[in-house]
Amino acid sequence: MRLSKFHLATVKEVPADAEIVSHQLMLRAGMIRKLAAGLYTWSPLGLRVLRKVEAVVREEMNRAGAIEVLMPAVQPRELWEETGRWEKFGGQLLKMKDRKEAWYCFGPTHEEVVTDFARAELHSYKQLPLNFYQIQTKFRDEIRPRFGVMRAREFLMKDAYSFHLSAECLEREYWNMYNAYTRIFTRLELKFRPVQADAGAIGGSVTHEFHVLAESGEDAIAFSDGSDYAANVEKAEAMAPATGRTAPAAALERVATPTQRSIDEVSGFLGVAAAGCLKTILVRGNDGLVALCVRGDHEINEIKASKLAELPGEPVLADEAEIVKALGCKPGFIGPVGLPDSIPVIVDRDAAVLADFVCGGNQDGSHYRGANWLRDARLSRVEDLRKVVDGDASPDGKGQIRLARGIEVGHVFQLGTKYAEALNASVIDQSGKSQVLAMGCYGIGVSRIVAAAIEQNFDAAGIVWPEPMAPWRVVLCLINPKNDTNVAAVADALYADLQARGVDVALDDRGLRAGGMFADMELIGIPHRVVVSERGVAAGTFEYRARRDSESRQLSRDEVLALFA
RNA sequence: CGGGGUAUAGCUCAGCCUGGUAGAGCGCUAGCUUUGGGAGCUAGAUGUCGAGAGUUCGAAUCCCUCUACCCCGACCA
Incomplete structure (x- = not known):
């Protein structure tokens, strides 16, 4: 390319609201130009990079045996109602009407469409297994688009969907895709890590996210310094402490804490380490309020909490009025001692071995000192409730947990039969019986990779592209x-x-x-x-x-x- | 959704508090000089001051409405 015939549009200044380095450099290099919130035009220069990433992804998907298709970006409401996601998907789903007043959405993902395609195309086990993929524009109406193309509303994604007769076959393809992803990010010369992730509401078994490691990453990941173990902190298990609970030594004593509500305030005021305090929060359960307890220096992992039988899928904190009504005190003074019997007390593994701890007094302006489980406070159940922290034992027993930040650029998932069942996608098996298809889905954020690569590769003068994606x-x-x-x-x-x-x-x-x-x-x-x-x-x-x-x-x-x- | 902020030249922004001729830097155009690390000088072009309504002799500036964009907020127990 002769640059005199090209359109380079570098600039010296950059808007004050470009916060992260990839956003700033993409604007300065003239790779992207914003049209509206979360919507960007890719300039000729930016597009060259995007296409290079796309090419590597396409080559490796083809090498792995996936077959390229292209599905519509705009999708009819009826299809989404078949899976119940027209309502359930939430505000991220951009809905619109055509001239006949019929509803459509701009696809944020393509499970519905691809399954509809599969149910029309696939009739016999002889056609399986199959993996269809596309590289296409998606739209998710993010609450807060930011960081340029890193979290844009419209973005380019590679999404693949595989179809199988059995769970075993699905699992083989899952690892095939896992390996393909590893090749893709390796070829792109990115520092990345596959991490175990939470399966979320879909409830599949194994799922991995691929994270590009970067300080600016929006996700926290936990990995072992002594093994290959790596997991999203949402998922990472906090192991039970090695030592059990010691016998109570102190007597229960109510102490005045007139204005001290947070763990920091209480621990400073009473001269007790945060690890010697108990943090108790009340959430709305399926059947009244539920108390969750973790050690003062730990934080509750909402994903883990959401899996408790007592709680709904998305737990909500009790508000002040509910707490006052139930306990007669304000938030900040809640503790397990003397809680009404109707409130289950679910305690984190580490909090459960505390002895002689400090906790809220269930009375405004007071806490307890020297509190102990069983003797003073009821304990309904012990669970893994907290977020892992640096230095925790690795769940695989090898090494310690370290924390890092990552940018999620890929996700592989075993969906099972959820969508195929909802949309009645099945084939005839060897014995002539109809079998619902097992499905996997595998995504890569193509446009996000461009930004993520810059987060890892820049210096004072600008971008330092890995060769495979340089313009x-x-x-x-x-x-x-x-x-x-x-x-x-x-x-x-x-x-x-x-x-x-x-x-x-x-x-x-x-x-x-x-x-x-x-x-x-x-x-x-x-x-x-x-x-x-x-x-x-x-x-x-x-x-x-x-x-x-x-x-x-x-x-x-x-x-x-x-x-x- | 709640709170805060911003909207002025192609871009980045000042001006607004305290109403009175529309500003700077960068970029752009022309000329001269310069030519291995974002050149210098000279001359020039460029505005629906986000939109609408209002107060006023007079509004970028004050009031109201709307829109767009940005930031903060989902653990405090």
Whole structure:
């Protein structure tokens, strides 16, 4: 590509509301331009990168045996009503009406459509297994779109859906996709980690997320420093403590805490470590209020709480009025001692081994000191309720938990028969009986990968692309071609040679001064730069510099060609 | 959804409190000089001050309504 014929649009300034580095650099490099909240135009430069990522994804999906399709972005309401998700999907589902007043949605995902396709196309076990995938625009009406294309409303996604006769076959394909994803992120040269994840409301068995590791990541992941164990903190199990509960030593004593409500305040005021305090919260259960207890220095894991039989799928905290009505005190003074019998007390494993602890007094302005389970407080059940913290024992028994932040770029999932059942997608098996299809689904956030890659690969000058997704692999920079016509001629010849060898090369013939040209090429992150100048032409050499290096080298023409062979 | 903020030139923003000729930097156009790390000088073009209604002799500025965008908030027990 001759850059004089391209449309580069780098800028020096960036809006104050671009918070993370990938958003800032994508705007400065002119890769994207915002149209509205969460909606971006991909410029020619940005699109080149997006297409490179897409190409790697497509190649590896094809290699793994998946078959590409393209489904409609707009989907009819009736289909979504068959699975009940027209209502259940919530506010993220963008709904609209056509001229006949019929309802449609802009697809946030394609389980319904692909299953509808499958029930029409698949009739016999002989056609299975199959894995259909597409690379397509999705729309999710996020509450708060932010960070540029990282959390946009409209985004490009690769989604694949596999169909099987048996759970065993589904599981084989699941690991096939897991391996394909590992190849994709490895080829893209990203630092990533597959992590065990929560199956969510869908309730499948095994599921993994693929996270690109980055400080700015929106997800917290836990991994072991002594093994391959890695899990989303939502999922990571907090192991039972090694030592049991010690016998009560202190007497129960009510102490005044006139204004101290939070663990920090109470622990500071009473001079007791947070780990010696008990945090009790009241949530609305399926049948009245439920108390959940964790150690003061721990936090409740909502995902784990949502799985308790006593609680609805999405637990809601009791509000102040409910608490006052039930206990006669305000939030901040709740504890398990003397709670009404109607309120189950579910206690985290670590909180359950506390002895002589501090907890709320169920009376405004008071806490208990020296409280003990059984002697003073009822304990209905012990469960894993808390979020893991750095230093916890790894659930696989090897090493300790460390925490890191990640950007979720892929997710593999065994759906089972949920959608196939709802939409009645089945085939005839060997024995002539109708069998509901088992399904898997596998997503990759293609546009998000572009941003995630920048979060891992940048420096003060701009983006430092991994080669497989760089807009061009190498750029030839012309210095002062007007002074010496040989410069342009030499550059043109080298450009033609590289192109003939299939090298993805750009020729910066825009006529900029050296400084501006170098700054642009570094900002947009081209991995290799070859300078063609009057000096070099006279000496028969080219100046070469890798984007990641700070030093340049003089190379002969053959050496340049050999670099990109 | 609740709270807060912003909306002015192509871009990034100042001006608004205290009403009175529409501003800066960058970018853009032309000329001259310059030419290996975002050049300098000179001359120039560019505005529905988000929309609507109001107060006023007069509104970017004050009041009201609307819209868009951004930030914060989902554990405090």
